[in-house]
Amino acid sequence: MAETVVADALRGMAAAHPELAVDVENRVIIRGDAPVAGKVALVSGGGSGHEPLHGGFVGPGMLSAACPGEVFTSPVPDQMVRAAAAVDSGAGVLFIVKNYTGDVLNFDMAAELAEDEGIQVAKVLVNDDVAVTDSLYTAGRRGTGATLFVEKLAGAAAEEGMPLERVEAIARQVNENSRSFGVALSACSTPAKGSPTFDLPAGELELGVGIHGEPGRERRAMMTSREIADYTVDVILQDLDPSDPVLVLVNGMGATPLLELYGFNAEVQRVLREREVPVARTLVGNYVTSLDMAGASVTLCQVDQEMLRLWDAPVRTAGLRWGM
Amino acid sequence: MAETVVADALRGMAAAHPELAVDVENRVIIRGDAPVAGKVALVSGGGSGHEPLHGGFVGPGMLSAACPGEVFTSPVPDQMVRAAAAVDSGAGVLFIVKNYTGDVLNFDMAAELAEDEGIQVAKVLVNDDVAVTDSLYTAGRRGTGATLFVEKLAGAAAEEGMPLERVEAIARQVNENSRSFGVALSACSTPAKGSPTFDLPAGELELGVGIHGEPGRERRAMMTSREIADYTVDVILQDLDPSDPVLVLVNGMGATPLLELYGFNAEVQRVLREREVPVARTLVGNYVTSLDMAGASVTLCQVDQEMLRLWDAPVRTAGLRWGM
Numbered sequence: 001m002a003e004t005v006v007a008d009a010l011r012g013m014a015a016a017h018p019e020l021a022v023d024v025e026n027r028v029i030i031r032g033d034a035p036v037a038g039k040v041a042l043v044s045g046g047g048s049g050h051e052p053l054h055g056g057f058v059g060p061g062m063l064s065a066a067c068p069g070e071v072f073t074s075p076v077p078d079q080m081v082r083a084a085a086a087v088d089s090g091a092g093v094l095f096i097v098k099n100y101t102g103d104v105l106n107f108d109m110a111a112e113l114a115e116d117e118g119i120q121v122a123k124v125l126v127n128d129d130v131a132v133t134d135s136l137y138t139a140g141r142r143g144t145g146a147t148l149f150v151e152k153l154a155g156a157a158a159e160e161g162m163p164l165e166r167v168e169a170i171a172r173q174v175n176e177n178s179r180s181f182g183v184a185l186s187a188c189s190t191p192a193k194g195s196p197t198f199d200l201p202a203g204e205l206e207l208g209v210g211i212h213g214e215p216g217r218e219r220r221a222m223m224t225s226r227e228i229a230d231y232t233v234d235v236i237l238q239d240l241d242p243s244d245p246v247l248v249l250v251n252g253m254g255a256t257p258l259l260e261l262y263g264f265n266a267e268v269q270r271v272l273r274e275r276e277v278p279v280a281r282t283l284v285g286n287y288v289t290s291l292d293m294a295g296a297s298v299t300l301c302q303v304d305q306e307m308l309r310l311w312d313a314p315v316r317t318a319g320l321r322w323g324m
Numbered sequence: 325m326a327e328t329v330v331a332d333a334l335r336g337m338a339a340a341h342p343e344l345a346v347d348v349e350n351r352v353i354i355r356g357d358a359p360v361a362g363k364v365a366l367v368s369g370g371g372s373g374h375e376p377l378h379g380g381f382v383g384p385g386m387l388s389a390a391c392p393g394e395v396f397t398s399p400v401p402d403q404m405v406r407a408a409a410a411v412d413s414g415a416g417v418l419f420i421v422k423n424y425t426g427d428v429l430n431f432d433m434a435a436e437l438a439e440d441e442g443i444q445v446a447k448v449l450v451n452d453d454v455a456v457t458d459s460l461y462t463a464g465r466r467g468t469g470a471t472l473f474v475e476k477l478a479g480a481a482a483e484e485g486m487p488l489e490r491v492e493a494i495a496r497q498v499n500e501n502s503r504s505f506g507v508a509l510s511a512c513s514t515p516a517k518g519s520p521t522f523d524l525p526a527g528e529l530e531l532g533v534g535i536h537g538e539p540g541r542e543r544r545a546m547m548t549s550r551e552i553a554d555y556t557v558d559v560i561l562q563d564l565d566p567s568d569p570v571l572v573l574v575n576g577m578g579a580t581p582l583l584e585l586y587g588f589n590a591e592v593q594r595v596l597r598e599r600e601v602p603v604a605r606t607l608v609g610n611y612v613t614s615l616d617m618a619g620a621s622v623t624l625c626q627v628d629q630e631m632l633r634l635w636d637a638p639v640r641t642a643g644l645r646w647g648m
Binding site: 004005006008009010011012013015016048049051052056071191225250254255256257258259260261262263264265266267269279282283284286289291292294316321322323324 | 328329330332333334335336337339340372373375376380395515549574578579580581582583584585586587588589590591593603606607608610613615616618640645646647648
């Protein structure tokens with residue numbers, strides 16, 4: 001039911017993941033062994049409906065805690081402060097904030113409150129979506145797929161024992177090196193509304209869509225996977241000129257079959273070869289979703305040797321796991 | 325495009341997973357280090373459109389190779405023979421076959437052909453779906469979610485070096501100990517057809533749906549997550565009376581948001597508690613999908629200590645990964 005959808009999901013997550021500490025009442029997902037002595041803690045969060053982001057990225061090698069808001073609605077400062085207090089070992093906490101007005105305001109307030117409680121807090125803003133500047137919910141660029149890269153690389157840095165200022169610098173560098181662009185083939189339906197949140201006629205695409213269905217750059221008649229890849233990678237490369245290899249995320253918005261996502265990845269890789277962009281690693285799947293929206297996004301993140309090592313480092317979360 | 329959807333996906337999979345050997349032309353996905361000396365090999369396959377099943381389950385600890393057919397269409401014997409020849413170390417090959425008429429016939433023929441080439445072949449049929457007996461494409465029960473458990477547990481047994489007859493016996497036991505039931509909230513659209521493959525009006529559910537949208541037991545007006553969980557677990561437990569703990573798979577059909585799947589899992593776990601069925605492990609996600617169908621299925625698999633150990637054993641595939 002719409003009123004209980006987030007609490008229900010948290011109960012279901014707790015049942016499936018005994019390695020996590022899920023506080024259903026206060027809406028905080030915490031890695032079970034937190035606080036980890038001497039380790040910088042990472043806290044993120046945002047509106048629900050983008051799963052596995054962020055709760056599915058809590059665990060060794062990635063986030064220390066996540067705060068889910070209502071569907072497509074920012075969590076509140078109290079959740080963030082509670083999370084920070086639960087995971088801080090004394091080494092400080094990094095807040096990872098997607099650039100939406102509500103999230104930014106609430107994490108700012110939470111940082112002040114946490115500092116009042118003696119917790120050292122740093123913040124990094126994720127704003128990788130090149131589709132539009134200023135949008136519904138956002139001043140400046142929106143935060144989308146790069147959030148996964150920021151959480152993974154900064155998470156690995158923290159796990160290695162790097163100090164807060166270094167973890168923060170890496171998170172910032174990952175965001176600066178990342179660009180995303182998304183395409184919708186259908187709208188999504190929120191539990192509260194129960195019907196599509198925006199109108200996208202069958203046979204049309206929204207190029208540059210946001211992860212809440214915010215409008216993009218333009219609407220067009222249906223394009224082939226090949227044409228979408230050409231358009232998407234071109235837009236990204238207008239804004240990013242990678243000299244180093246890139247991490248590639250080909251991300252499903254929720255309702256696009258994995259079969260089609262892999263096919264789309266083949267086209268994305270073709271364009272990257274044509275544009276002579278070397279690819280270090282590729283991840284294909286549903287990671288930063290928009291409920292049941294059909295569509296996909298591409299995120300590129302330029303990486304140096306250290307960043308690549310942090311990407312490859314072990315991670316154990318519900319949504320991303322390797323090496324342990 | 326519909327004509328190239330499987331080949332496109334294989335090219336995209338090859339690009340994302342350099343650890344796999346993907347033969348795009350002949351449509352076989354093979355773990356990169358095959359054949360592994362002295363190890364029994366596992367080969368599965370079936371129509372495409374159920375990803376990550378089966379190609380996403382190829383790798384150490386699970387399948388040696390997978391053969392994808394066209395969308396919702398059995399692969400051909402030539403693919404299976406080629407896969408068997410590529411992965412057989414001399415220790416024999418187990419074919420894991422979902423119970424659909426085309427798959428059964430083609431794997432039977434492939435087994436004969438492979439044996440003619442001197443490869444020892446055993447077969448296990450997966451038929452866990454309690455919804456209906458005999459169906460579109462199937463005589464007897466359909467094979468659905470239990471395929472994941474069969475491939476994981478038999479894969480772990482093979483990785484431990486067990487001989488073919490033992491791996492086959494474990495696969496058979498997993499199937500016998502497993503039951504599934506699925507519910508659709510929408511139809512799915514195949515690339516070839518481009519529109520829903522069956523008619524399911526908004527606001528109605530198909531109870532007992534198959535993974536190709538085959539009809540189930542009955543159609544009803546929309547039910548709550550709680551009601552669906554009550555119905556689903558009840559139907560399964562009419563056919564399975566577990567004395568040992570169960571593995572639980574709460575599986576998305578493709579287009580159901582992970583947020584809702586976790587909420588559904590909370591209700592499934594509630595019913596299992598009420599029915600005093602002990603739960604050993606729970607997996608929630610999109611694993612045995614039906615393109616963009618909205619819906620979910622539940623699979624229970626009763627496990628003894630050895631089976632639980634095999635479930636927990638390390639696995640490294642695109643779709644399921646832990647411990648390495």
